[in-house]
Amino acid sequence: MxxxxxxxxxxxxxxxxxxxxxxxxxxxxxxxxxxxxxxxxxxxxxxxxxxxxxxxxxxxxxxxxxxxxxxxxxxxxxxxxxxxxxxxxxxxxxxxxxxxxxxxxxxxxxxxxxxxxxxxxxxxxxxxxxxxxxxxxxPVQLLYTDSTVIPHLMSLLSRSQRTQEYITQIFSHCCKTPEHQTVLFNHGAIQNIAPLLISPSYKVRMQALKCFSVLAYENTQVSMTLVNVLVDGELLSQVFVRMMQRDQPIEMQLTAAKCLTYMCRAGAIRTDDSCIVLKLDHDLKHAHELRQAAFKLYASLGSNDEDIRKKITETENMMDRIVSGLSESSIKVRLAAVRCLHSLSRSVQQLRTSFHDHAVWKPLMKLLQNAPDEVLVMASSTLCNLLLEFSPSKEPILESGVIELLCSLTQSDSPALRVNGIWALMNMAFQADQKVKVEIVRCLGTEQLFRLLSDPDTNVLMKTLGLLRNLLSTRPHIDQIMSSHGKQIMQAVTLILEAEHNIEVKEQTLCILANIADGNSAKELIMTNDDMLQKIKYYMGHSNVKLQLAATFCISNLIWNEEDGSQERQDKLREMGFVDILHKLSQASDPNLSDRAKTAMQQYLA
Incomplete structure (x- = not known):
């Protein structure tokens, strides 16, 4: 072949x-x-x-x-x-x-x-x-295709330290489902691998320990069996406790702690067991501190370097470790894990690959249901990135009912949470279908939308304007939303244009107005509002080029020749002196402004 x-x-x-x-x-x-x-x-x-x-x-x-x-x-x-x-x-x-x-x-x-x-x-x-x-x-399933393979591998464990190391490593990597756990369990994995925990070879001990951690994960049958296993006359749980001592390598401490944790969760070991209380109180605290430090380090390393982000996600089991860190009992570990995830989510490539492959959005959504504000801020920041248009996680997140959660964040007392809630909604609305946009407006509510438009935090205001701009894109969507909420939206636009705001806020608001002007029926809300037309005229003559350009876009959309009623609109705007302003702007020193004004002027000549 x-x-x-x-x-x-x-x-x-x-x-x-x-x-x-x-x-x-x-x-x-x-x-x-x-x-x-x-x-x-x-x-x-x-x-x-x-x-x-x-x-x-x-x-x-x-x-x-x-x-x-x-x-x-x-x-x-x-x-x-x-x-x-x-x-x-x-x-x-x-x-x-x-x-x-x-x-x-x-x-x-x-x-x-x-x-x-x-x-x-x-x-x-x-x-x-x-x-x-x-x-x-x-595909790990290739290990299980022939039913004779697993028992034969078990029989080879006793041949040498190398066979022990390689086979246990294969088992720990290929045990991905409850069915895999059952196959390995039924073929004597526990009895065959347990003696390897006291091997003179560290590699063998470590791989054997990893095997037990994947076998015991959410598996009551395995955990209940492990509790009665003796290794050279010592209970297996005591062997795990010994492996958690601080003189052992960090990787061994963490993996042994993981094994005991899984046994506890399965009810195989009581949480008040003497071997657990002392060691998990002290050593797990130490382990948590180590994991927290590791996650923080990775977050820092990957914050601004794409190559480093790629190396982190390609490190063996790293994404699984980060994801499991999101459900750690220690809040500090959860915060460090989500911070690491946020750092990695800045990569378009990782959003399209690792984040999608590991369904990162699921534990992230679970974390957002109930967490302290500091964790919520970082988790919602990460969610903003997962909701970007090119992220394959966007669709399943939408289907999970996230809109309601994000709308609730916009009502938080924390400005950071309000920003993230509205930012995520803004990303969600980008090039979304009409059903999603209508649901965002319905869930957020008109009152809350306009409360956010008067938010004292400029970041919240800017992201809310961004949301509105994304909602009011595509003509059918513009007309549909403006037919239901046009009066309130026009009031909000008026208030912002009249208030003391920075250039960026005014520019974003004028861009929203330009989008409204692109609607078929929505543009009449501007044409019948002489006060608004005067504001557009004012900003076309503003000293700031960005505001002039945005205002000129509004007029260009209103007078576009190919649309019904264009002649009447052109006549009215000519009477109001807009043609003279366009003529003046066509000679502006800024090439973008000059070109936009000339394009608008051509509509009168056509």
Missing amino acids: ACLLEAPLRISVLSEVTATSRHYVDRLFDPDPQKVLQGVIDMKNAVIGNNKQKANLIVLGAVPRLLYLLQQSSSSLELRTECAVVLGSLAMGTENNIKSLVDCHIIPALLQGLLCPDLIFIEACLRCLRTVFISPVT
Whole structure:
């Protein structure tokens, strides 16, 4: 079976393929077995740490040939082992490499290789399998396709420390659902893995501990079984307590604490148990402080650097850890976790990938239901980013009934929460369909909308104007909303234009007026309001170019030739002196203002 990459990558890589790369692949087909073996060894040395070379060799078809040699009984054991090593090295490249390897059916080939009695070959196959399975692009279900695989892996645990490390790591990464937990449990995972907790190898102990944490997660059956397990005469819970001591590495402390926490939640250990009260009171407090510090550090590192954000989200299990941090018992940890999430949410790429893949919006919405204000502020800031138009999370968040929650935030005593509530609604209304816009207006209510338009906090006012501007876009939407709330909206616009506000507020308000002027029926609310027309005239002659430009947009929309009633509107505005003003503005030094005025003037000439 041919092994191909996606066409764009294949073309770009092929353009850089060297004669050397082809030579490595050609040597795999040599009739002399010794030359083939030497060719594989040379290939192994060439691909170490060289992603470009790995991609070249994959494109040139090295993978199918390596798998063929690995599976041939006529191949020497040394050759088969070296093939497994090279495949493992190729798997350590990019995610595209992993996809190519999986497409070439590397997993069943390596699993078949585990039936060989030779330990060195088994370890090479397991090392490669481990690398493939810990990649997020590998379907973990491939481990469970053949019912004989799990029991065979259990039987290999006793072979060496390497088999123990690799197999437990595979299990901990491939245990994603209650069904996976059940399969591993039924095949003796607890009895087989428990002794590894006292292995002389730290890597083995750590991977075994991670296995127990994923097995016990929200699983009463596993937790109830764990509580009675003895490891070298010591209860498993005591082993976990020992692993939480401060002289142990931080990763071990946190994972052991996680195991005990899951057992407590399942009712397997009483919360007042002596082994829990002392250790979880002190060590978990220490663990919480460590997690809080870690999340804060990641938040700081990723706040302004896209590359660092990418590295954080690509770190093994990092997104899962951040998401689980949102439901921690410690408020400080929850706050630090959501701060980290907010930092990462500034990335368009992460919103489209990691945030979507991990359904981050679900725990975030849960957090917003009941949290202290400081957590609410950070969580609602993050939600604002998830509601941006290009975020795939926007649709499911909308369907979850978020509008009511956000409208309630706008009534908060905290200016920061009012800003975030209205900001999120503003993002939600951007290019939204009419149903969503109507629901926002209905839920927010006219009174609250205009209360926000007179908010003493300028940020709240600006975001409310932004919401109104997004609501009043697309002609049918403009006409529909203005037919229901036109009188109040025009009153609010009048008040803002007459009050003492900064340039940005006035500009945003004039832009809203320009949107209203773009409606079919809504524009009559301006044309029949001579006081408003005088205000537009005033701002067309203002000293600030931004305000002049926004006001000119209003007039341009009112006199546009292609719309019904344009001649009557043009006549009225000519009588009011707008043509003279447009003529003057067409000679303005600012090119944008000059162009806009000339475009408007052309409507009179057409």
